[in-house]
Amino acid sequence: MKRAQIDMQLAALLGILAVVPIVDSVLPTALQVTPLMPPVLIFALVGLGLSVATGFTGLLHLGVAAFVAIGAYTFAIVTCSIYPFQIPWLCAVLLAGLVGMATGALLALPTMRLRGDYLAIVTLGFGEIVQDVLRNLDAITKGTQGINPLGGPTIVSFQAPLSTATRWYYLVLFILALVAFLMQRLLQSPTGRSWLALRDDELAASCMGVNPARTKLATFAVSAGLCAVAGALLASFLGSSGEPSNYDFQVSIMALSMVIVGGLGSIPGAILGAIIMVGINSIVLAKLADWLSNVSTGSSNVLLSPSNWKYMIFGLALVLMMRFKSEGLMPPRQSGGK
Amino acid sequence: MNATEVLTQQLIIGLSNGMIIALIALGYTMVYGLVELINFAHGDLFMLGGFCALTILGGLGLAPLPSASEIGSLSWWASFVLLFTLVPCFCGALNWLIDRLAYRPLRNAPRLVPLVSALGVSFILLNVGLFWGGLPMQAFDMGVSAASPKDFPQLVSNTNLLGESSFIVFSPKDLLVISATLSLLLVLVLVVTRTQFGRAMRAVAQNPVAARLVGIDVDRIISLTFVLGGALAGVASIIYALYNNTVFFQMGYRVGIDAFTAAVLGGIGNLVGSVIGGILIGLIRAMSDQYISTEWTNTIVFMLLIGVLVFRPAGLLGRATKEKV
Numbered sequence: 100m101k102r103a104q105i106d107m108q109l110a111a112l113l114g115i116l117a118v119v120p121i122v123d124s125v126l127p128t129a130l131q132v133t134p135l136m137p138p139v140l141i142f143a144l145v146g147l148g149l150s151v152a153t154g155f156t157g158l159l160h161l162g163v164a165a166f167v168a169i170g171a172y173t174f175a176i177v178t179c180s181i182y183p184f185q186i187p188w189l190c191a192v193l194l195a196g197l198v199g200m201a202t203g204a205l206l207a208l209p210t211m212r213l214r215g216d217y218l219a220i221v222t223l224g225f226g227e228i229v230q231d232v233l234r235n236l237d238a239i240t241k242g243t244q245g246i247n248p249l250g251g252p253t254i255v256s257f258q259a260p261l262s263t264a265t266r267w268y269y270l271v272l273f274i275l276a277l278v279a280f281l282m283q284r285l286l287q288s289p290t291g292r293s294w295l296a297l298r299d300d301e302l303a304a305s306c307m308g309v310n311p312a313r314t315k316l317a318t319f320a321v322s323a324g325l326c327a328v329a330g331a332l333l334a335s336f337l338g339s340s341g342e343p344s345n346y347d348f349q350v351s352i353m354a355l356s357m358v359i360v361g362g363l364g365s366i367p368g369a370i371l372g373a374i375i376m377v378g379i380n381s382i383v384l385a386k387l388a389d390w391l392s393n394v395s396t397g398s399s400n401v402l403l404s405p406s407n408w409k410y411m412i413f414g415l416a417l418v419l420m421m422r423f424k425s426e427g428l429m430p431p432r433q434s435g436g437k
Numbered sequence: 438m439n440a441t442e443v444l445t446q447q448l449i450i451g452l453s454n455g456m457i458i459a460l461i462a463l464g465y466t467m468v469y470g471l472v473e474l475i476n477f478a479h480g481d482l483f484m485l486g487g488f489c490a491l492t493i494l495g496g497l498g499l500a501p502l503p504s505a506s507e508i509g510s511l512s513w514w515a516s517f518v519l520l521f522t523l524v525p526c527f528c529g530a531l532n533w534l535i536d537r538l539a540y541r542p543l544r545n546a547p548r549l550v551p552l553v554s555a556l557g558v559s560f561i562l563l564n565v566g567l568f569w570g571g572l573p574m575q576a577f578d579m580g581v582s583a584a585s586p587k588d589f590p591q592l593v594s595n596t597n598l599l600g601e602s603s604f605i606v607f608s609p610k611d612l613l614v615i616s617a618t619l620s621l622l623l624v625l626v627l628v629v630t631r632t633q634f635g636r637a638m639r640a641v642a643q644n645p646v647a648a649r650l651v652g653i654d655v656d657r658i659i660s661l662t663f664v665l666g667g668a669l670a671g672v673a674s675i676i677y678a679l680y681n682n683t684v685f686f687q688m689g690y691r692v693g694i695d696a697f698t699a700a701v702l703g704g705i706g707n708l709v710g711s712v713i714g715g716i717l718i719g720l721i722r723a724m725s726d727q728y729i730s731t732e733w734t735n736t737i738v739f740m741l742l743i744g745v746l747v748f749r750p751a752g753l754l755g756r757a758t759k760e761k762v
Contacts (some may be wrong), residue, residue: 224739417557
């Protein structure tokens with residue numbers, strides 16, 4: 100049973116993630132990761148969003164950061180106390196997702212006829228446009244200050260035995276598991292099958308009655324919607340929308356490398372890729388820097404600062420991965436006969 | 438300054454910048470034409486060329502602002518000759534090495550695989566640039582943090598060739614950019630249309646299998662194309678640094694994205710197209726800076742690109758290819 104195997108991988112991955120805070124509680128403070136994990140899991144959500152466009156439908160998307168930004172700013176504007184809306188948390192996250200879907204569909208409209216590489220440059224350009232617009236409309240977006248303060252959902256602010264970080268962790272993990280499960284169901288549905296068909300052979304798919312235009316539109320919308328939800332969660336977690344340059348090309352590339360390292364088109368792969376890539380970036384390097392600054396005193400050699408090596412690490416990871424295991428760490432099982 | 442003078446000035450600025458963009462765009466387009474790979478590392482190769490030039494000048498001991506007596510002196514000429522030989526060699530060799538290690542083993546893989554590899558190489562080069570700017574290797578301003586832009590010595594003067602009284606500035610810098618790129622483009626056209634290598638290159642671009650059948654060493658042609666594209670990026674980096682008097686480690690991304698846009702705008706894979714695309718982008722940027730707002734220039738360039746692609750999905754000069762079944 101091929102399908103069951105993927106479910107096993109996903110279940111195992113989510114199971115391991117579920118016990119992380121428990122294991123964490125017995126570790127020394129320097130090794131605890133739970134407070135740093137929610138952004139990693141949020142990025143896994145971005146990875147799932149990108150998977151829809153690039154993994155399932157085969158459209159190279161280099162601008163997912165734009166949709167994360169759109170989600171974050173939408174959430175910020177409708178909840179922040181400096182604006183008159185202040186709608187409930189859950190409504191705001193869903194609204195961010197809807198706005199993301201709408202802009203995703205809007206981007207899909209002019210790009211319908213484009214071949215792979217042309218599509219890549221248009222999505223890349225869209226990412227730049229969104230950043231510029233956010234930067235230039237600083238009357239609304241507050242420029243580099245970002246929109247803040249932003250609140251979390253009432254769930255995480257209860258007085259309960261668990262710490263706020265742990266509650267955030269489980270909240271994001273729950274959303275991630277829910278999305279991963281829904282996505283797995285979606286892939287079995289006619290919509291999901293039409294995505295895979297379009298990726299494998301556009302001409303053959305259209306001969307079988309798949310409408311390429313409508314399918315691409317749906318792909319872009321779902322992909323953008325997921326990224327926007329992730330953006331809303333990120334803004335809520337950080338308490339601020341951040342500044343426009345937080346959503347630059349590097350973020351889109353980070354998302355792409357996660358999906359590729361994990362295995363293009365694989366749901367557990369996208370999550371695993373996010374844990375590895377974002378985990379290295381925001382947990383391992385940060386811990387290493389803390390440790391180094393404790394051990395050595397004074398010397399501020401640029402070469403000794405771990406964060407200065409992060410591009411090198413990502414670059415080498417991508418190049419070596421492509422050279423020796425280009426299908427990723429958790430490649431999807433082939434569906435159907437080839 | 439009246440309106441005509443403003444327009445002329447912006448045309449000069451746009452043309453100069455567009456020429457530089459065109460040089461880099463050629464590197465993207467030549468590689469794409471042969472192996473259908475968007476070489477994301479090309480912009481960063483251009484950036485490393487700038488640091489290589491800076492290091493050479495540091496070794497020669499030229500001050501950031503050479504005095505009038507130094508300009509035209511022997512060391513001034515020597516620095517020019519050294520720059521325009523060593524930097525293209527460095528960039529060409531580096532590009533050859535990159536192709537050899539990161540792209541060639543993936544020639545038969547699905548298209549996304551070498552593309553991601555190129556993104557990886559781009560990151561590695563970016564990191565090298567970050568350190569190159571910050572180490573004792575740096576030529577000037579010691580003790581400045583690694584990420585900050587570095588001053589590039591003002592080797593070509595800024596004085597107005599049209600006389601001090603003229604409102605329109607056309608400096609030796611503009612002359613250098615335009616004459617150097619034009620002659621380089623001429624050489625490139627001759628290489629591509631008149632030499633054995635150029636003919637082989639066009640053959641490989643048209644049909645690699647048939648090219649191999651008629652005895653062309655396809656791998657060698659691809660390697661040489663990487664060297665040629667790299668050398669062009671090297672020349673572009675010197676010209677860029679001489680024109681703007683600054684190098685910074687993110688310039689590969691900023692300028693590279695313009696060049697890439699230019700290549701796509703002109704129809705990627707088409708040499709003439711990418712030159713036209715480059716000049717167009719340069720001009721549009723200059724006009725937008727002057728008449729709209731510098732803040733919106735990037736947005737306008739990309740909007741225009743999307744607009745062009747809606748009506749001509751294969752770029753201005755690109756041929757729409759029917760998908761092979």
